Amino acid sequence: MASIKDVAAEAGVSVATVSRVLNDHPSVSADARTRVLTAVEALGYRPNAVARSLRTDQTHALGLVISDVLNPYFTELARSVEEEARALGYSVIIGNADERPDLQDHHVRTLLDRRIDGLLVSPTDGGSPLMLEAARAGTPMVFVDRWIPGVDVPVIRTDGRAAVRDLVAHLHGLGHRRLAIIAGPAATTTGQERVGAFREALRAYGIELPDSYIGQGDFQAESGRRVTEEFLRLPEPPEVVFAADNLMTLGALDAIRARGMRVPHDIALAAFDDVPWFVHTDPPITAIAQPTGELGRAAVRALVDRIEGRPSTSVTLPARLVVRRSCGEPSQSRRSTP
Structure with missing residues (x-):
């Protein structure tokens, strides 16, 4: 591999001149710059990124x-x-x-x-x-x-509160009243926000969210499986399980199937975080999609x-509800809530 010394020898200039050319220093003549760049191209020289960062105080x-x-x-x-x-x-x-x-x-x-x-x-x-x-x-x-x-x-x-309201309205319209949530970690802002949005949306329909219908997950599949098993052992299990992320949804689906139950005939399932494979499950899963x-x-x-020293501000983008067939929707349903 060519070194900076090889480039300097090929171009007939000093190592310092090569360094100045590579760092776009204005003091280099046009002729020297051309010779250095020609030598760089001919030798296939690539500057050492770490060494350049020490000189420019940037690593890119x-x-x-x-x-x-x-x-x-x-x-x-x-x-x-x-x-x-x-x-x-x-x-x-x-x-x-x-x-x-x-x-x-x-x-x-x-x-x-x-x-x-x-x-x-x-x-x-x-x-x-x-x-x-x-x-x-x-x-x-x-x-x-x-x-x-x-x-x-x-x-x-993403602000998912409006999409959660859309989901609850959708579930209520399908006749569901006993709705449970597999929550994310309470120490995370998204874990807190999704439970709060779900509870608030239920209250708009006069439905409370009992403690037994809130399962504490960790955004990973095993917790979704464990919490769903707990829901299914309740004297009055929920009609709908809403998992607050896609991996917990996968765990919930495993637990439901392990019981020999079917979605949505025996229990409905919805998810926060739409992923491509949700359309390939049987039935396809109704989910809230983030951009x-x-x-x-x-x-x-x-x-x-x-x-680079320019003003920078926070950005909040909306999520949206994607309706499929895991909550008892008609088989032709493919509606998305904008």
């Missing part, structure tokens, strides 16, 4: 810490982040927190040590002193999907604005 790398890489929602989010970052001239280093606050902070600390230019995080809980410290130190940071109250950084998120790709792209733009 972003850190992304997501809550669970196995969750299709976060997989899609990471893909959109990487695509938008690449389009803006940045690379992305990804850390998977696996819904563990300790692992989240490990990745954040590692990324900061690697001198990333900015950090995107979907927090696993609401109380990380490390991220509060990083924000106060001026680290360019943006929260995506979830956030930590009291940390003053832009938040790029995941748009969230990821908006988060990158907000972070790059902060890195």
Whole structure:
């Protein structure tokens, strides 16, 4: 592999001149610049990104810490982040927190040590002193999907409350009255928000949400299975299980089928976080869809604005209800609520 010294020898200039050309320094003559760039092309030289970052104090790398890489929602989010970052001239280093606050902070600390230019995080809980410290130190940071109250950084998120109201109205219209929820972790903002929105939407129809119809999950499949089994053992099981994310929906579906029950004939099932495979289940699952790709792209733009000294603000996007057939809908139903 060619070195900077090889380029200097090929171009007939000093190493310092090559360095100035590669860093767009204005003091280099047009002739020297042409010779250096010709030598770079001829030798296939690629500057060392780490060494350049030490000179420019920029790595053109972003850190992304997501809550669970196995969750299709976060997989899609990471893909959109990487695509938008690449389009803006940045690379992305990804850390998977696996819904563990300790692992989240490990990745954040590692990324900061690697001198990333900015950090995107979907927090696993609401109380990380490390991220509060990083924000106060001026680290360019943006929260995506979830956030930590009291940390003053832009938040790029979905507001699902209207879509939850649409879902409850839809379920009420189908005749369902006993509705239960598999909630996400109470330490996360999304876990809190979705339960609150569900309870509020039920009250609009005079329906209370008893404690026995709130199951505590962790946004992973096993918790969805466990909570659904608890619901099904109740003296009066719910008519509908609403899982607050896609993996818990999968666990709920497993528990229902393990009992020899059928969706929606024996119990209805709905989900927050639509994913492509929901259309392939039997029956296809009614779900609340988030604009995941748009969230990821908006988060990158907000972070790059902060890195490059431009104003950056929070963005809230709406979710929408996608009606299929897992709640007892007519078989021809394919309606989406805009």
